[in-house]
Amino acid sequence: MLDKNKPRKALTPVADALAAVLAGAQALPEETVALWDAHHRTLSRDIAALRTQPPADMSAMDGYAVRFSDARKDARLTIVGEAAAGSPADKTLGAGEAVRIFTGGVVPPGADHIVIQENTTRDNDIVVINADAAMPRHIRPAGVDFREGDVLLKKGTRLTDRALSLAASMNHPTLPVHRRPKVALLATGDELVMPGEHAAPGQIVFSNAYALRALAESEGAQIINLGLARDTLEDTARAVRQAVDARADILISTGGASVGDHDVVKRAFEAEGVEMAFWQIALRPGKPMMNGHLGAMRVIGVPGNPVSSYVCTFIFGVPLIRALSGRSDVHHVMESAILLHDLPENDHRQEYLRARLTVRDDGLEVVSSVGQQDSSLLGNLAAANALIVRVPNAPAAKAGERCDVLRLPG
Numbered sequence: 001m002l003d004k005n006k007p008r009k010a011l012t013p014v015a016d017a018l019a020a021v022l023a024g025a026q027a028l029p030e031e032t033v034a035l036w037d038a039h040h041r042t043l044s045r046d047i048a049a050l051r052t053q054p055p056a057d058m059s060a061m062d063g064y065a066v067r068f069s070d071a072r073k074d075a076r077l078t079i080v081g082e083a084a085a086g087s088p089a090d091k092t093l094g095a096g097e098a099v100r101i102f103t104g105g106v107v108p109p110g111a112d113h114i115v116i117q118e119n120t121t122r123d124n125d126i127v128v129i130n131a132d133a134a135m136p137r138h139i140r141p142a143g144v145d146f147r148e149g150d151v152l153l154k155k156g157t158r159l160t161d162r163a164l165s166l167a168a169s170m171n172h173p174t175l176p177v178h179r180r181p182k183v184a185l186l187a188t189g190d191e192l193v194m195p196g197e198h199a200a201p202g203q204i205v206f207s208n209a210y211a212l213r214a215l216a217e218s219e220g221a222q223i224i225n226l227g228l229a230r231d232t233l234e235d236t237a238r239a240v241r242q243a244v245d246a247r248a249d250i251l252i253s254t255g256g257a258s259v260g261d262h263d264v265v266k267r268a269f270e271a272e273g274v275e276m277a278f279w280q281i282a283l284r285p286g287k288p289m290m291n292g293h294l295g296a297m298r299v300i301g302v303p304g305n306p307v308s309s310y311v312c313t314f315i316f317g318v319p320l321i322r323a324l325s326g327r328s329d330v331h332h333v334m335e336s337a338i339l340l341h342d343l344p345e346n347d348h349r350q351e352y353l354r355a356r357l358t359v360r361d362d363g364l365e366v367v368s369s370v371g372q373q374d375s376s377l378l379g380n381l382a383a384a385n386a387l388i389v390r391v392p393n394a395p396a397a398k399a400g401e402r403c404d405v406l407r408l409p410g
Helices: 014-022 161-169 208-218 233-245 265-271 306-325 378-383
Strands: 030-034 063-066 076-083 097-101 113-116 120-123 126-129 151-153 174-178 182-188 222-229 250-254 275-279 290-294 297-302 335-339 350-359 365-369 386-390 402-407
Touching: 014 275, 014 290, 014 306, 063 076, 151 161, 182 208, 182 233, 208 222, 208 250, 208 306, 222 233, 233 250, 233 265, 250 306, 265 275, 265 290, 265 297, 297 306, 306 350, 306 378, 350 378, 350 402, 365 386
Parallel strands: 076 097, 182 222, 182 250, 250 297, 335 365
Antiparallel strands: 030 174, 063 097, 063 113, 076 126, 120 126, 275 290, 290 297, 335 402, 350 365, 350 386, 386 402
């Protein structure tokens, strides 16, 4: 029977739990990868341009390179050469002369203006200008994009598709990046069966690892799949040893984190030498989450309920992956949105409500919860694209007030 007079176990605040998870987290060692393989890797050093772009004055249009002083309507200029991309004209332009030029062609010495093709008429070796120009135009000056030695990509940058294009233009065939964190995923529970298998009475179809794998991979992690462990100390401890043998940087277990007779994960962790930083946090959903380390391997134990496992991995696991990856943007960015409905006062636990964030016609972002917040409801989690964050003991909130939100991936 529950003793109502027994003091409630102090729960670790979310901020303290996150600080513990990230404590001492350092970027993993550097390795060099081919530019082709560098998407979403994190730079371990600043990257400077190895060349100037463009390396010379270039034409931005098809037309004729001329002296601006000659670019008057009805002027007749003698064509003395041609400049295509990659084939500069070997000619210094004189008065009354023009060079046929194409987009990307090097502007010949002496020219300071491009007359676009549409404003000309050609008569054999003569080009007639059909319109006046107000000022010199259509030349991209040397170095207008960047110059050799310019640092354009900073250490800690996660390389996007645009950053890869920039690095290539800077003439880098390879890039120095941090090693990707290895994340071992372990599921525990006698009641679990794999998707596609028949679920007998009392069994459930296992779903957690599919979300957690996708979440971790989207942050740049390599995944080690430890599969399912049964609810025995021996089976769970064996999986922990497998994670160590695989040189995992992070072990994330799902299930078995509570206080029931069959919840053996904490005992298995401790039996294998995991030094626990905390167990049970002031969080909804996800109170039974635990954290520790075994040598260099960091350990996170999240609850088995699908929503709890996802929210805990998003709140704590993602920043840890980012920190080990060497990223400069480790922490989630809190945003503000307008509530579309009332919220009751909160209790002593920080709450993360699954929610839908949208933009009104007037451009303001509004948010509403997706309905029931039970931690087993995957349909509501899949329908959400954000989390409404309610601090401990938050007062009731009214529709039209602002609230804190975190965007979910995708």
